[in-house]
Amino acid sequence: MTRFVQDGPALRDPYTSDWQLQGWLERLLGPDGHAAAKGRLAALSADVLGPLRAAHHDAETHPPTLTRFDPWGARIDRVDVSAGWHAQRAAAARHAVVALPYQAAARDTWGAGTRIVQHALLHLWGPESATFSCPVAMADGAAALLTTAAPDSPWLARLTATDPAVAVTSGQWMTESQGGSDIARSTTTARPGPDGRWLLTGDKWFCSAIDAAMAVALARPDGAGPGSRNLAPFLVPRYADDGALPAPGLQVLRLKDKLGTRAVPTGEVRLDDTPAIPIGDPTVPGLARMMTLVVVTRLHNAAAAAGGMRRGLEYALSHAANRQVAGGVLADNPLHRATLGALAVDAAGAYALAAHAFTLLGADPTGDELRLVAPLAKLVTGRLAVASASEYLEAFGGAGYVEDTGIPRLLRDAQVLPIWEGTTNVLSVDVLRALTTGDGARPLLHRAEIAADAATTRLPGVADALIAATRRLAVDVETAAADPRSGRVVAGARELALRLGNTLTAALLLEHAAWAADRGDDRPALLASLWTLRRLGGADVSADLHTHFDQLI
Numbered sequence: 001m002t003r004f005v006q007d008g009p010a011l012r013d014p015y016t017s018d019w020q021l022q023g024w025l026e027r028l029l030g031p032d033g034h035a036a037a038k039g040r041l042a043a044l045s046a047d048v049l050g051p052l053r054a055a056h057h058d059a060e061t062h063p064p065t066l067t068r069f070d071p072w073g074a075r076i077d078r079v080d081v082s083a084g085w086h087a088q089r090a091a092a093a094r095h096a097v098v099a100l101p102y103q104a105a106a107r108d109t110w111g112a113g114t115r116i117v118q119h120a121l122l123h124l125w126g127p128e129s130a131t132f133s134c135p136v137a138m139a140d141g142a143a144a145l146l147t148t149a150a151p152d153s154p155w156l157a158r159l160t161a162t163d164p165a166v167a168v169t170s171g172q173w174m175t176e177s178q179g180g181s182d183i184a185r186s187t188t189t190a191r192p193g194p195d196g197r198w199l200l201t202g203d204k205w206f207c208s209a210i211d212a213a214m215a216v217a218l219a220r221p222d223g224a225g226p227g228s229r230n231l232a233p234f235l236v237p238r239y240a241d242d243g244a245l246p247a248p249g250l251q252v253l254r255l256k257d258k259l260g261t262r263a264v265p266t267g268e269v270r271l272d273d274t275p276a277i278p279i280g281d282p283t284v285p286g287l288a289r290m291m292t293l294v295v296v297t298r299l300h301n302a303a304a305a306a307g308g309m310r311r312g313l314e315y316a317l318s319h320a321a322n323r324q325v326a327g328g329v330l331a332d333n334p335l336h337r338a339t340l341g342a343l344a345v346d347a348a349g350a351y352a353l354a355a356h357a358f359t360l361l362g363a364d365p366t367g368d369e370l371r372l373v374a375p376l377a378k379l380v381t382g383r384l385a386v387a388s389a390s391e392y393l394e395a396f397g398g399a400g401y402v403e404d405t406g407i408p409r410l411l412r413d414a415q416v417l418p419i420w421e422g423t424t425n426v427l428s429v430d431v432l433r434a435l436t437t438g439d440g441a442r443p444l445l446h447r448a449e450i451a452a453d454a455a456t457t458r459l460p461g462v463a464d465a466l467i468a469a470t471r472r473l474a475v476d477v478e479t480a481a482a483d484p485r486s487g488r489v490v491a492g493a494r495e496l497a498l499r500l501g502n503t504l505t506a507a508l509l510l511e512h513a514a515w516a517a518d519r520g521d522d523r524p525a526l527l528a529s530l531w532t533l534r535r536l537g538g539a540d541v542s543a544d545l546h547t548h549f550d551q552l553i
């Protein structure tokens with residue numbers, strides 16, 4: 001008997017096969033800037049195709065374990081992780097996925113665009129990183145925080161090292177069992193201790209990358225008032241001064257049994273007079289300081305979403321090219337082409353939004369524009385990533401539901417993206433706050449108007465859809481900013497945030513399309529048109545997705 005065996009999906013070189021990524025980098029960095037980045041991007045891509053995919057698989061199939069006691073009953077709280085996780089840690093350091101924006105040589109080469117190069121590295125690596133992208137995000141956030149609030153900290157050099165023997169990552173301990181989103185209810189306290197250190201006491205409920213050498217914890221300093229703004233960030237070393245584990249008073253109570261991100265050790269932590277170093281002056285309200293970190297991790301979340309969407313598309317395309325249905329190849333089927341085409345448009349939109357957020361992070365990290373775009377980018381891409389991942393599983397049929405194909409992981413891992421660092425609703429409320437306290441909506445709406453104007457001749461229907469959406473938004477933003485606490489405005493916050501994000505994405509895609517069209521490439525215009533007509537105009541673009549499928553991928 002001859003038994004049919006389906007070929008598994010193959011992965012092309014994620015950098016050289018991605019004309020969209022290359023186009024964006026060519027425009028955002030300029031030809032010289034892109035040329036200077038090519039070596040790094042190609043080297044990381046080669047590692048993704050080779051050892052990192054194997055490391056990713058190893059880390060996913062050998063989840064971390066916690067040993068709380070040694071054989072004699074002494075508390076050790078040792079977290080063991082797989083060889084694959086260690087390989088990812090080393091790769092993250094070597095490829096400078098955290099370090100790059102902090103390197104003087106990189107900033108000399110790319111200026112503010114260093115963050116764009118970093119984003120491209122994350123885009124290529126994240127989906128095959130076994131979610132080591134999570135400690136990388138927190139390490140980058142911690143490094144950004146130390147750079148502004150404690151630039152002399154010796155931890156900064158370690159967070160931004162490229163030698164795997166020296167480099168460390170960080171955790172970020174904010175969430176407590178009684179309040180994740182509502183951090184005002186935090187009960188962890190800090191009191192002055194010896195040697196300028198402080199002593200932290202309290203329980204932290206979700207502590208990812210608990211194997212990291214340090215964490216940034218939020219605590220309420222002695223004498224500080226109530227509310228979230230009076231909390232302050234502290235650096236908690238996980239090791240005692242003599243290098244032994246654990247630091248005094250630090251306990252890992254258990255590891256979480258999670259739906260996804262299974263290679264990441266996420267712990268529940270108890271602090272009992274655990275020594276910690278204040279980041280900035282602990283007598284000054286510190287939530288604003290902590291937001292430096294949070295903005296960075298939110299952007300990494302958007303990068304993970306966009307990268308995962310692109311990689312899911314790659315796998316689905318490979319499967320469609322191999323799979324026979326209804327007497328033909330799946331990739332030729334009009335309905336399947338329309339389905340994958342829509343995912344390609346969404347992946348392009350997610351990339352555009354994430355790349356824009358990283359651009360702002362490089363150019364103006366404390367500006368009003370990023371203050372608004374950071375929650376928008378995270379919430380829009382997080383939702384897109386979950387919807388796309390579900391569709392990718394379906395694109396594989398039954399195989400998409402079978403664990404050892406590796407495909408279900410796409411959905412399990414995507415689902416964390418709209419949860420941690422702010423759920424969709426919490427971010428939507430944060431968007432309302434940004435609209436009230438800052439001027440970020442003005443550049444966003446202005447950008448949309450300019451993009452629509454520029455598209456009027458080439459793409460009149462698309463320009464009309466963007467103009468109509470922008471006008472409606474301008475009115476609704478004004479209404480929301482005038483009375484952000486009214487029940488009506490709060491109830492509509494998610495809808496408003498999604499419209500803001502979708503409109504910004506349309507503008508970004510159209511800007512890029514205009515640049516590409518001047519160089520004789522109309523494919524980005526197609527992507528921009530389909531995003532705008534579908535997401536802002538509510539149009540059914542299925543026939544176009546099928547007809548122009550080859551130009552979308």
Ligand SMILES: Cc1cc2nc3c(=O)[nH]c(=O)nc-3n(C[C@H](O)[C@H](O)[C@H](O)COP(=O)(O)OP(=O)(O)OC[C@H]3O[C@@H](n4cnc5c(N)ncnc54)[C@H](O)[C@@H]3O)c2cc1C
Nearest residue numbers: 172173174175179180181206207208420421422423425426
């Ligand atoms: C895999 C994973 C890893 C994590 N790692 C970390 C970590 O390393 N460090 C860390 O500090 N935390 C971490 N978290 C915790 C995460 O950040 C929180 O779970 C998240 O912020 C939500 O908080 P919560 O669980 O308390 O839910 P809640 O805040 O109780 O939310 C419950 C529901 O209420 C809604 N809600 C809450 N507030 C509002 C509001 N104002 N308006 C409207 N709706 C609202 C939410 O949208 C949600 O649907 C992790 C979580 C996961 C799943």
